[in-house]
Amino acid sequence: MAENATDQTAAFLRQSAELFGDEFYSAPHGESEIMTEVSTGSLAEFEQQIKACQKCALGDTRTNFVFGVGDPQADLVCVGEAPGADEDAQGVPFVGRAGKLLDKILAAIDLNREHNVYICNVLKCRPPNNRDPLPDEVEFCEPYLLRQLELIKPKLIVALGKVAAKTLLRLESNIPLKDMRNKLHDYHGTPLVATYHPAALLRGDRFKRPTWEDFKWIRSLLKAE
Numbered sequence: 001m002a003e004n005a006t007d008q009t010a011a012f013l014r015q016s017a018e019l020f021g022d023e024f025y026s027a028p029h030g031e032s033e034i035m036t037e038v039s040t041g042s043l044a045e046f047e048q049q050i051k052a053c054q055k056c057a058l059g060d061t062r063t064n065f066v067f068g069v070g071d072p073q074a075d076l077v078c079v080g081e082a083p084g085a086d087e088d089a090q091g092v093p094f095v096g097r098a099g100k101l102l103d104k105i106l107a108a109i110d111l112n113r114e115h116n117v118y119i120c121n122v123l124k125c126r127p128p129n130n131r132d133p134l135p136d137e138v139e140f141c142e143p144y145l146l147r148q149l150e151l152i153k154p155k156l157i158v159a160l161g162k163v164a165a166k167t168l169l170r171l172e173s174n175i176p177l178k179d180m181r182n183k184l185h186d187y188h189g190t191p192l193v194a195t196y197h198p199a200a201l202l203r204g205d206r207f208k209r210p211t212w213e214d215f216k217w218i219r220s221l222l223k224a225e
């Protein structure tokens, strides 16, 4: 019994550190810590249930299962395609160069991954050599994303990049991202906006302005009741 309680505490602290970094988390807007803990727990419990997943072949090649990170009560959920090498190594989404840029973009609209944003991917495991997700991988993994969304209940989803957007929206693979932008799509009942992947912004300047336009729109959508 004592060992069990210790294990549970250790698991909770590990989860808190993953979600909120080394600093102790203080609940925003005067919420009680208990309430936040309960809500965090349900997402954390779900992670515990699925983190040893072996439903597809990526279970054999991954270093870490990359569940997601951020505020379990976020209004905004950002969804990328799949973990890359840095994310696979650390078990946390968007921690490489693209992730650091994503953090800067979010900061520009007064958001960050500790408050009101949750970040995850369609696939929870890295495809070898960062290839695009295969249909069977999406089929096995997407229900995990749906459950995360059910627990978080965000106001808005942002699909980061063409692969994430066309996978979630079941669009043809040759549709350019520019044709998916500026539309309020629907993903299982939650509004979804598609914008450029931060990695595309690292490759050249031409996507920076449209991405900034998208995030200004995202900010106004989040402010609207």
Ligand code: URA
Pocket (backbone or CB within 6 Å): 080, 081, 082, 083, 084, 087, 092, 093, 094, 095, 098, 099, 121
């Ligand atoms: N690119 C993604 O789509 N997801 C990550 O987590 C990192 C890079």
